[in-house]
Amino acid sequence: MQFLYNIAAILVVILIIPVFMVRSVREKGFVERIRQSLGFFPAHALDKVAKKHCIWVHAASVGEIVATSPLIKEFRREFPKTPIMVSVVTTSGYEMANRIIKDADAIIYFPLDLPFLAGSVLRRIHPRVFLPVETELWPNFLKTARQMHIPVMMVNGRISDRSVKQYKHLRSILSDMIGTVKKFAMQSQIDADYIMRLGAPPELVTVTGNTKFDQTYTDVSAEEKAKIIAEMGLTDNEGIFLAGSTHRGEEDLVLAAFTAVRHKHARAKLVIAPRELLRTQEVIHLCKKAGFTVTTRTKLQQQASQDEDIVILDTIGELGKVYSVGDVVYVGGSLIPHGGHNILEPAAHGKAIIVGHHMFNFKDTHALFKNRDACITVNDEKELIEETVRLFDDPDHRHRMEAETLAIVNENKGASRKSAVILRETLEEYESDPENRQLARSTQKIDNFQTYFIDLVHSKEVNGFCAHIIMAVLYVFSRIYVGLVNLKLAGYRIGLFKQRRLGCYVISLGNVTVGGTGKTPTAQRLAADIRNMGYRVVILNRGYRAKWHGEVGIVSDGQRLHMSAAEAGDEAFMLAKHLPNVPVLIGAERAVTGQYAIDHFGAEVAILDDGYQHWQLERDMDILLIDAVNVFGNGYILPRGTLREPVSHISRADVCLMTKVDQAAAGSCEYIRETVKRYNPAATVVESIHQPRCFVPLADWYVDIAGEGIDVSRMRGKKIMAVSAIGNPASFEQTLSDLGTVILESLRYPDHHDYTMQEMSDILHQAKNMGADAIVITEKDAVKVPAEVIQAGWDIPVYVICVEVTFQTGRDAFRHMLKDRLAERLGPRETKQNK
Incomplete structure (x- = not known):
């Protein structure tokens, strides 16, 4: 099933390349989105999070980012020293995240869930935990998380009727994805029931509530509200009708309701926020066709004080705050079978809300507000007209709805705090288990794309369909590379390329x-x-x-x-x-x-x-x-x-x-x-052989690299943890075994890896849990270890093994050849005693 999914994913990407090309021209920021989605991140974008044990929160688009905003604040409060990274899928989500989430150390686009690509990005960052918001489950990404033993916790989880039906078609892939998640923090009991129907163990499912109740980025003061009204040319009004997140087919219904309102309230205004900004011109045409004057938010930013009947909100990330100016709010996607949109943003401002009867994506939230008469549900254009006019005509009824809306919001705050506490408990339980820590560390040799790739190309045999495809492509490039190498070398031999000669x-x-x-x-x-x-x-x-x-x-x-x-x-x-x-x-x-x-x-x-x-x-x-x-x-x-x-x-x-x-x-x-x-x-x-000379304590090694240290014989029988980031770690480990040490665990990092303090702390913790007498590293690793490790005064000693090359068979012939050639060129010298 995974194979079929991968083939389908690759085909989909190939087929939509023309769409990508069009969107890259029409949509600002789309090129950067594709670059990052393919794993090409801006310089230093990952410096604060990669290999630093970060918390990775993934939210697809604007709606999920709204839910994520209060979560990040609580995670920062609960984990003040842990880096936090947020990933998104859409350009609007990316802009929104950069605007409202200030506590994140990095914000990136999520990688495409293609074979090897998603996993390579995960290996590159290697987070402490991965937190998908709502229902962001991706098979290849989660497969790698499972292999790397990175815990996954779903936060603000939401499952719709449609999702339940769609996910069931994934069969074994669904079982693998659900089996990867260690905790399901769901918005409601309905969502909890749905996720359990999909296979989640009941003991791992909990209800925290909806974190969107906690969002504060939309908070607007009286002064800010007045400023928004003035900037949008809405000052002279007899009430504002606001239609948010509308879809094709809904604007005609909204315009009909607005026409009815204008019969009694001649100075009423309408604000329409289309769900897709690319439809702005289409919506403008509909407004003019209905006989109204219309402008857009962006035009008003360039030339303020226009007094039009309708304003189109054609900016990203402003709707949450602009909801504050509406007197009556219609939330779109609900009079067509789309499933509705979240009503919590207008509810946070205490608004009288109208929705259509297609709210199946938000059943629980809709039911909560509907049952307390804080939200009106309409079935068609006629009912939308009637209820909209009624709310304009009856301020007392509207105010009662507004008060009840605010009451519901205040009663349901706290989901973000609950989620942060559950995350803390989940990580403590997971990380305190020695088996989990050992499994996570034992995969270090493959938990980054560099080492995985080296292992793959270095193998005599290649297993797996995708691996064979990759190797075939690389073989073609290797033949090209050989040709270029031979061509360049021939150029030097025939004098086409000039070599320089030194006077030594x-x-x-x-x-x-x-x-x-x-x-x-x-x-x-x-x-x-x-x-x-x-x-x-x-x-x-x-x-x-x-x-x-x-x-x-x-x-x-x-x-x-x-x-x-x-x-x-x-x-x-x-x-x-x-x-x-x-x-x-x-x-x-x-x-x-x-x-x-x-x-x-x-x-x-x-x-x-x-x-x-x-x-x-x-x-x-x-x-x-x-x-x-x-x-x-x-x-x-x-x-x-x-x-x-x-x-x-x-x-x-x-x-x-x-x-x-x-x-x-x-x-x-x-x-x-x-x-x-x-x-x-x-x-x-x-x-030649690499002969161990001594073991030098790390602190002494920094002071005197040529020190005598500890004789190698004294390490015989010692239980050690071998840690290395070199080209051939097996040789290092073999040397330690030959010396009689007992290697409890071998941790392999990529060649030339820069160790972080967090990684070294994890290594120490694992060594203590395993009962190691010492941690042994190479000299090449010693220069990459943070100086703070020495200052920390660890309980378990860290030794640097110092080796020297000793020439064996052929050494005399080599030494005489070298001595004779140097003497012939530079003249004989008096040989000093070997040091």
């Missing part, structure tokens, strides 16, 4: 796969060895994910650090802290940073960290790292796989360095040697 010995260090081969510790080892040979060596890093942007960035001058980890990027910062007397520079153009290193630091040797594909600069030696654990990825080129370029490009390397050979599967090293021999028989092949 240049060594590139890199790989042909994406991430996880151990470049950083290998660069550290190589730089230390060359430094100890007596040469002035520098490291040129591209500054991946660095906040610093410029031509040449000095991370370290060899004596002291000049940048923080955030400014330099974690890899460059780690290299700088590990390497005294070795300057570390960052910049996109290694020829520029290299020349700077020569001019200012007297560099004799430059190591291009991650420079195997940096063909703009000539190099004297290419060292290619090959991960013995994850050999050549899955054999496919980006974006289908994780190869940066074809395996045949091993031919460019002078040295092929196999890393982590001690963790390699049987036969892996032999396979690598055979592959290297096939494409590059002249290359020197070297093996």
Whole structure:
């Protein structure tokens, strides 16, 4: 059933593309709506909420936003330190939310419920809880929430007769959606009964009332009301008839009633607020056809004081306040079989309300007001005329209705407060359950689109129809990518593209796969060895994910650090802290940073960290790292796989360095040697291992990265939680297991992930619940941990495992080759004692 839903969803989007194109021209803000609905959010739009344990409230359009407004205020009161995000579907809802909801930290458009798209946005934000307002249930989105163990609570829940019938057709999808929701806070007992008919367990259903009774954004003072009347040219009136949210077919009925009113009240005025603003011109034509003068709210804003019979409200988000000026209010969508609209906005102003008999979408609210004579129900044009005239002619009757309306509103306030309290109780119950916390954390390795995508493209086998479609598309792009790579490389070989030459010995260090081969510790080892040979060596890093942007960035001058980890990027910062007397520079153009290193630091040797594909600069030696654990990825080129370029490009390397050979599967090293021999028989092949040096307490690591720390043998038998955000977390976990630690849980975050204080607090809480003796992270993670973690003084120690690369088989041949080539180019030096 889910498969059929996905196919239908994709087809619907394809079929309505022409409609989107038309609306993008006619409707202001529609292009931005589509961009965000496809997952492309403005810069910094999610900074305050993404991965920060936020409360996500989803309201479709204006009506739901009205209900959401008081909820957000109560959530802010109940959770003062928790970020809150609101999502909407329509442009009018987006404008309304930005106008009336001031306590939200972010307001966005909800993603289209397409396979992978909705889930990827949810993974990107990873909220603490998801709260759909009324009946906003989306299968793909909720499926991902279920997989990620994110609790879902329906707030201000409302189910109409029509929805009950429609949802039943979804069958298994409906069961999955209902099964995902942990609590149903419904507007009325009718809604509660309906949701239970759809399968909600009775013990999870509660009635809170309608939060629209609590809304205050429409509150209007006497001065504000007078201002609205003046701005709309309604000052000279004998009563105002206001028709809100009207649909096609209703304006004729309203105009007939207004005509009857004008027979006795010549200066009466009419305000019409069409439900669809695109119908404004159509409604103007109907008014003129009926013999009335007419203008619009927007025209009056440009040229005030026009005295017309009728004013068309053609603005978004104003109806709630404009209801205050009406003496008699008709709420539309009710004399046609649409189901009516919510009468609580005019009721909040204490108005005499008329509706049609089609109020099945708001049965409970309608019944409440009707049974207390606070709302008049009419069946046709004749009755609408009669009741409208009666309310104009009989002020006493109208005032009695107004008083009863206000009484009902005041008696039913408090739904928002109840919802906030229930949310608090629901979260406390859910989050106090160790199983729920463990399940939520155990899905960290797939709860973001980056890690999910990497897992997918890295797999040898692909399962699932949609996954096969994605891989097929990516394969096509990978073939294009291979062609471009080969074309660019050929351009350099034949001299079409020029390479720059530095006045020093240049060594590139890199790989042909994406991430996880151990470049950083290998660069550290190589730089230390060359430094100890007596040469002035520098490291040129591209500054991946660095906040610093410029031509040449000095991370370290060899004596002291000049940048923080955030400014330099974690890899460059780690290299700088590990390497005294070795300057570390960052910049996109290694020829520029290299020349700077020569001019200012007297560099004799430059190591291009991650420079195997940096063909703009000539190099004297290419060292290619090959991960013995994850050999050549899955054999496919980006974006289908994780190869940066074809395996045949091993031919460019002078040295092929196999890393982590001690963790390699049987036969892996032999396979690598055979592959290297096939494409590059002249290359020197070297093996290396990542040898744990010590465990350093996090606080000490910040002070002295080269400290001795705790001997690795002392961690044997300790129960630990392994936390990492690196390219190859399995290798890190294998190292810990080989040391004899007992890994209770392994939490994997995306490569280069920036940890938040909330995430670290969650990690500590989970570690305490599991009885862990320590939390262990990598050095790459240590630079991403907030400093507040150290200041907090945690009960459970956090250790940073420090590793060093040790060359094994082939090290002597490699060392002699390196020493001879440097001496030939730069002259022999007196080798210093290894430090």
